[in-house]
Amino acid sequence: EVQLVESGGGLVQPGGSLRLSCAASGFTFSNYWMVWLRQAPGKGLEWVANIGGDGSLPHYVDSVKGRFIISRDNTKNSLYLQLTSLRAEDTAVYFCARDTNYVADGVYYDVFDIWGQGTSVTVSS
């Protein structure tokens, strides 16, 4: 079964750090880009960062650049998100997802086709 399971969330003080993990199973992990997304309480979904299958070419949303680092360990089929200098506005459920390409009329489109259930991060003193 294709599955993604996040872990590592919790309560952290402003300015603190946390590392989120996403364990993948049921597919060849290294063949796929992966992405982190989040949903703040009462808000919509937000794309946070993604990374290539070989760990290259990370992209970040501006609000987390310089504070969050996305990485992966293909030997462990795991994706990570290192959160530092945390702020109250980083409070959210964080989801990992498989970031892949679907083809329509011969053109490739980027989709998030497999998602985890999320892990909750609360930044509060």
Place this chain on the structure above:
Amino acid sequence: AIQMTQFPSSLSASVGDRVTITCRASQGIRNDLGWYQHKPGKAPKLLIYAASSLQSGVPSRFSGSGSGTDFTLTISSLQPEDFASYYCLQDYNYPRTFGQGTKVEIK
């Protein structure tokens, strides 16, 4: 960053109703747009990609249309399991951006 304006933010509808959700991009994005469904406590689910292509396993009552800056998601006959939040997402460039979401509630 491309801004995705989605409306309405919420709507109340009955089982069997036709529902339309709109998403407007701040610049042209060809048809690089997907639609996702999200229920509380669950993993979001891909419904539509390339603006109008139905993801495998998604019921045919869901359809998407549009190109450039204006897009719609239509549910032709709302079913009980469709009460959820829906989001558009542009995959034209980075950072990827979502619409603000539309919560579909039971009337």
